[in-house]
Amino acid sequence: MNNPNSSNRKIVILGNGIAGVTCARHVRKKDDKADITIVSGETEHFFSRTALMYIYMGHMKYEHTKPYEDWFWEKNRIDLKHAWVGNVDFENKQLLFQDGATLAYDILVLATGSKPNKFGWPGQEFKGVQGLYSYQDLELMEQNTQNIKRAVVVGGGLIGIEMAEMLASREIPVTFLVREKNFWDNILPLEEAQLINRHILEHHIDLRLETELEEIIGEDSGKVKSIKTKTGEIIDCQFVGLTVGVSPNIGFLKNSGLETNRGIVVDGFFRTNLQGVYAIGDCAEFKEAPASDRKNIEQVWYTGRMHGETLAYNLTTSNAVPYQPGIWFNSAKFLDIEYQTYGQVPAIWSDETESFYWEDKSGKICIRLLYSKKDKEIMGVNAFGWRLRHAFFDKAISEGWSLEKVLSHLNQASFNPEFSKPFHKEVLAKYNRESGKALETYKASFFKKLIGSRS
Amino acid sequence: MKNIQKVGAAIFVLGFLIFSILPFIGTYQLGKTIVEANVKDIHRETMVDIMSPMYGKVYDSNFAFIKDFKQYFNTYNDQLKSNQEWDKVIWDNYAFDLTKASSLGPVANNPYFYLGISVLVAVIGALLYILPLYRSEPEGIKNNGIFFSSMKAKGFLGILTGTYLILFYIVLYWFPEYMTNLVIAVDPISMALSGNPASQWFLYGLIYTLAIFVMGIRMFRKYRGNKYQTLRTASVMFFQLSFAFILPEILVLFNQPWHDFKNIWPLDYSFFYDYRMEGMLSSGALGMFMLIWGIILIVLGVPLLTYFYGKRWYCSWVCGCGGLAETLGDPYRQLSDKTVKSWKIERYLIHGVLVFAVLMTALTIGNYFSGFSFLGDATNQLHSIYGFAIGSAFAGVIGTGFYPLMGNRVWCRFGCPLAAYLGMVQRFKSRFRITTNGGQCISCGNCSTYCEMGIDVRWYAQRGQNIVRSSCVGCGVCSAVCPRGVLKLENGDEEGRINDMPIIIGNKSITIKS
Numbered sequence: 001m002n003n004p005n006s007s008n009r010k011i012v013i014l015g016n017g018i019a020g021v022t023c024a025r026h027v028r029k030k031d032d033k034a035d036i037t038i039v040s041g042e043t044e045h046f047f048s049r050t051a052l053m054y055i056y057m058g059h060m061k062y063e064h065t066k067p068y069e070d071w072f073w074e075k076n077r078i079d080l081k082h083a084w085v086g087n088v089d090f091e092n093k094q095l096l097f098q099d100g101a102t103l104a105y106d107i108l109v110l111a112t113g114s115k116p117n118k119f120g121w122p123g124q125e126f127k128g129v130q131g132l133y134s135y136q137d138l139e140l141m142e143q144n145t146q147n148i149k150r151a152v153v154v155g156g157g158l159i160g161i162e163m164a165e166m167l168a169s170r171e172i173p174v175t176f177l178v179r180e181k182n183f184w185d186n187i188l189p190l191e192e193a194q195l196i197n198r199h200i201l202e203h204h205i206d207l208r209l210e211t212e213l214e215e216i217i218g219e220d221s222g223k224v225k226s227i228k229t230k231t232g233e234i235i236d237c238q239f240v241g242l243t244v245g246v247s248p249n250i251g252f253l254k255n256s257g258l259e260t261n262r263g264i265v266v267d268g269f270f271r272t273n274l275q276g277v278y279a280i281g282d283c284a285e286f287k288e289a290p291a292s293d294r295k296n297i298e299q300v301w302y303t304g305r306m307h308g309e310t311l312a313y314n315l316t317t318s319n320a321v322p323y324q325p326g327i328w329f330n331s332a333k334f335l336d337i338e339y340q341t342y343g344q345v346p347a348i349w350s351d352e353t354e355s356f357y358w359e360d361k362s363g364k365i366c367i368r369l370l371y372s373k374k375d376k377e378i379m380g381v382n383a384f385g386w387r388l389r390h391a392f393f394d395k396a397i398s399e400g401w402s403l404e405k406v407l408s409h410l411n412q413a414s415f416n417p418e419f420s421k422p423f424h425k426e427v428l429a430k431y432n433r434e435s436g437k438a439l440e441t442y443k444a445s446f447f448k449k450l451i452g453s454r455s
Numbered sequence: 456m457k458n459i460q461k462v463g464a465a466i467f468v469l470g471f472l473i474f475s476i477l478p479f480i481g482t483y484q485l486g487k488t489i490v491e492a493n494v495k496d497i498h499r500e501t502m503v504d505i506m507s508p509m510y511g512k513v514y515d516s517n518f519a520f521i522k523d524f525k526q527y528f529n530t531y532n533d534q535l536k537s538n539q540e541w542d543k544v545i546w547d548n549y550a551f552d553l554t555k556a557s558s559l560g561p562v563a564n565n566p567y568f569y570l571g572i573s574v575l576v577a578v579i580g581a582l583l584y585i586l587p588l589y590r591s592e593p594e595g596i597k598n599n600g601i602f603f604s605s606m607k608a609k610g611f612l613g614i615l616t617g618t619y620l621i622l623f624y625i626v627l628y629w630f631p632e633y634m635t636n637l638v639i640a641v642d643p644i645s646m647a648l649s650g651n652p653a654s655q656w657f658l659y660g661l662i663y664t665l666a667i668f669v670m671g672i673r674m675f676r677k678y679r680g681n682k683y684q685t686l687r688t689a690s691v692m693f694f695q696l697s698f699a700f701i702l703p704e705i706l707v708l709f710n711q712p713w714h715d716f717k718n719i720w721p722l723d724y725s726f727f728y729d730y731r732m733e734g735m736l737s738s739g740a741l742g743m744f745m746l747i748w749g750i751i752l753i754v755l756g757v758p759l760l761t762y763f764y765g766k767r768w769y770c771s772w773v774c775g776c777g778g779l780a781e782t783l784g785d786p787y788r789q790l791s792d793k794t795v796k797s798w799k800i801e802r803y804l805i806h807g808v809l810v811f812a813v814l815m816t817a818l819t820i821g822n823y824f825s826g827f828s829f830l831g832d833a834t835n836q837l838h839s840i841y842g843f844a845i846g847s848a849f850a851g852v853i854g855t856g857f858y859p860l861m862g863n864r865v866w867c868r869f870g871c872p873l874a875a876y877l878g879m880v881q882r883f884k885s886r887f888r889i890t891t892n893g894g895q896c897i898s899c900g901n902c903s904t905y906c907e908m909g910i911d912v913r914w915y916a917q918r919g920q921n922i923v924r925s926s927c928v929g930c931g932v933c934s935a936v937c938p939r940g941v942l943k944l945e946n947g948d949e950e951g952r953i954n955d956m957p958i959i960i961g962n963k964s965i966t967i968k969s
């Protein structure tokens with residue numbers, strides 16, 4: 001490719017998570033000459049952080065979580081440096097490693113990810129108390145959970161429920177402390193949060209809502225032996241998982257001349273205050289949120305990937321573009337229940353917004369569509385236990401389809417496996433009942449059904 | 456594990472051990488009448504003569520009996536061979552039939568009892584273990600602890616099981632005379648179905664069908680709530696029981712050739728062999744139907760059904776090999792190799808076998824129509840090489856014996872010529888694909904890990920690309936184990952099926968093509 005920036009410049013990417021690796025791959029696609037090095041102290045090769053839980057649960061081994069085979073890096077001439085960085089000498093444009101080695105760069109991409117939050121609880125330094133983010137955290141958790149009788153997980157978010165599931169898979173009794181009224185209810189509307197509450201209990205996880213940690217109590221040996229809640233209850237446990245969110249992993253960059261706030265401060269082009277230094281992924285903090293519905297720090301897999309794609313594009317073109325995310329999407333799995341969301345579905349919505357909600361009688365499957373009161377245009381969707389087609393909702397939301405148009409095409413939006421029980425008719429029936437209308441679903445001919453066509 | 460499951464596991468192991476010991480019990484005695492009744496007319500006099508030193512002698516084990524039998528038989532043949540009297544050499548192998556007929560009991564006296572304490576006990580034990588699985592847990596696939604399991608992650612138990620299966624197949628294919636007691640135990644069932652005594656193949660078919668049923672029930676438990684898995688498992692159970700096991704025996708009962716109507720050339724590599732052709736052509740309207748139906752399946756059934764549904768219509772819904780792989784083999788699916796290197800080897804091997812099967816069949820048909828005037832011996836040689844190397848060693852010993860070592864689709868992936876043919880149609884002219892759901896992939900690797908065909912599903916999913924691979928048998932497990940709802944097996948318009956330069960939805964800054 002004809003590329004004005006192409007030269008023998010030395011691009012160093014600090015961090016081999018999804019953001020850094022995506023950036024490296026896409027730079028290499030467009031720039032044959034650049035000298036690319038990915039630095040990581042965590043693991044030599046890129047692995048999928050989201051899959052750490054499956055290693056603990058025995059679904060996979062570490063090598064299965066590597067999205068590329070080990071030869072991939074050499075073939076694409078991406079150097080891997082497996083070492084911890086002590087600090088960065090921005091003046092002389094070089095990384096200083098903990099072992100004393102140095103590495104010079106022309107362009108530095110910081111993709112250092114996050115670290116688990118610890119809020120200064122008394123006793124949080126006891127052995128057996130930890131968060132879960134890195135591969136090292138996983139190894140520690142493996143050690144810390146050998147032959148224990150009970151574990152406590154503190155924090156009702158995505159990592160909290162993953163940790164509870166991990167422990168439960170090894171038949172370790174889990175007490176799950178959630179500060180909020182319902183699980184993850186700062187993100188999920190009430191019905192969805194309650195649906196997950198019920199599912200957590202169904203898995204015999206001891207869910208304690210509206211319960212906060214007061215302190216962690218240890219033995220003389222330095223090991224955790226129990227926790228105390230704010231109501232004074234003592235719960236005996238040999239392991240405490242602290243999963244109260246993550247924050248940018250930038251400790252080693254403080255006071256180095258790089259502008260930081262909660263994260264590394266960047267503009268819409270991922271540029272920091274220093275020439276030739278960029279930040280992407282969890283560790284970057286936008287001066288201005290990239291869109292009205294986005295936060296200044298984006299900490300999910302998908303945004304990390306998009307940051308990497310966009311920066312790589314900018315590093316290999318003369319017409320740099322600002323990061324401009326499309327329709328929001330996310331997904332998760334809560335024990336056995338999958339969750340997908342497209343567009344905007346906040347926990348609480350304004351008066352200009354209305355909601356249509358349907359829940360299956362099993363109490364484990366639901367869909368919620370938010371739409372504007374005025375023009376009935378759909379704004380977002382939440383689905384639990386029901387896979388939805390990303391392309392369908394990306395289109396419907398960006399084109400501003402009406403609620404009714406979406407409801408009458410729901411059969412095409414389903415991404416559940418073939419022969420799954422269809423729900424779109426029940427959803428439509430509920431809508432018709434509530435609105436007094438008689439909407440119908442688009443019906444496929446028998447032949448089309450027979451050959452499984454969805455057009 | 457619940458207590459009842461522990462009891463079940465113990466009962467299964469007991470039945471399995473009895474099954475394994477059964478061949479080595481009992482006494483054997485050969486008599487003149489036995490030889491007369493069990494050899495061809497042309498060999499009768501000679502065989503009666505060769506075997507005469509054994510008459511009246513009671514052997515305490517089949518090893519001693521077979522050792523003597525082989526000694527006398529081989530001495531006779533070796534003599535003729537060294538004199539180059541090839542036409543007098545007895546090429547037929549009478550070891551199995553004569554050993555079986557010489558058995559004095561106790562199995563022959565009480566076959567139901569011995570079948571009961573071995574096979575039936577093992578089945579009951581297995582069901583006691585399987586039925587309570589996941590009973591108190593909510594619906595959802597639980598792969599917990601698979602890579603900590605000795606049985607499922609190539610630990611001691613896995614290697615032991617693989618070794619047992621390999622030995623079992625070696626005995627079954629090349630030394631069936633050592634397992635005559637087991638065959639005798641199923642004689643009454645064979646008599647009831649086809650009116651004929653059992654062969655080792657009847658025993659094998661019975662165990663095979665039972666394995667698909669018992670482990671099929673395990674599939675129902677494991678994949679509860681996933682209707683696709685339930686239906687296709689029920690389908691392979693049905694086709695195995697009816698088309699592969701019972702129907703052929705009933706055909707024999709009515710003096711028709713043994714025929715499996717769902718087996719398709721070139722998996723059914725002997726379909727065009729002269730004895731099969733003769734059998735079909737001399738069996739009236741039904742025989743003619745067998746021939747025409749078989750050809751229709753090859754020239755119309757495979758391309759049409761694969762065009763509409765992908766090769767899964769056969770490989771994971773109908774096929775017997777697939778049926779065993781998807782049931783008995785399911786616990787081992789994560790052991791397939793996902794490297795690009797193994798994909799390369801796979802393509803060379805499977806297409807190599809297809810070429811071999813096609814060439815051999817072309818020669819066979821040419822030979823048939825030329826009245827065996829040309830290449831008569833060459834085709835026979837080819838048949839025996841193919842039968843030994845591909846039909847027995849590859850499909851059986853490696854195909855099933857290597858389940859606990861290389862995953863459950865070794866044969867289907869590296870060797871099956873029909874899979875190669877179906878795969879070509881699937882790759883180049885089909886509506887089937889595994890759709891990737893926009894940008895939802897998190898590269899976790901569950902899909903690739905649990906792909907029995909060793910397809911690196913994640914490679915495609917993480918770049919938003921549909922999976923269109925000739926080897927995909929459409930088992931649907933990648934979709935089932937995906938935690939984020941990214942994969943869906945579906946048939947749809949050919950347009951947009953193969954998206955070589957996908958754009959991942961969700962980033963408006965650029966339209967990056969990965």
